[in-house]
């Protein structure tokens with residue numbers, strides 16, 4: 001089954017997107033060997049596409065100074081487990097220093113990486129969306145995980161791979 005990892009710094013909307021893709025078909029995988037409780041896996045459906053999606057959960061709970069290191073390790077593991085990664089940024093906040101660190105890691109991976117600028121509903125997101133081009137990961141997909149915008153475009157991006 002094709003597997004997509006959703007990665008990015010805390011609060012950009014990864015879990016909101018995960019929940020939208022998985023709906024009620026969420027499968028917790030804490031008890032599977034080799035999968036830590038920091039990763040959540042679910043059966044995603046997007047239009048006619050079916051695939052497995054991985055959310056990097058639990059990062060929000062890490063408030064110590066190793067957060068960057070944990071984020072990095074989790075991101076790398078999720079991406080290595082997956083066939084492709086969806087790197088999510090917050091279009092309202094624009095590109096942050098942490099986003100640039102992630103982008104650098106992801107650019108070095110062999111797996112395909114897609115870039116999504118979430119919270120893209122409304123005009124507050126316009127400059128963040130333009131900023132996203134500077135990450136060197138191609139054209140950003142404008143998403144609103146909360147409002148369900150950009151889902152057809154996301155499906156269009158993934159379809160050739162699935």
Ligand code: GDP
Pocket residue numbers: 009010011012013014015016017060118119120121143144145146147
């Ligand atoms: P995560 O930490 O990356 O998993 O982010 P969450 O999914 O927990 O979302 C963080 C916050 O962003 C929550 O308050 C969400 O309601 C909000 N959020 C998520 N998606 C959107 C969106 O498309 N637009 C807006 N405006 N807010 C969003």
Ligand code: MG
Pocket residue numbers: 014015016056057058060
């Ligand atoms: Mg989350």
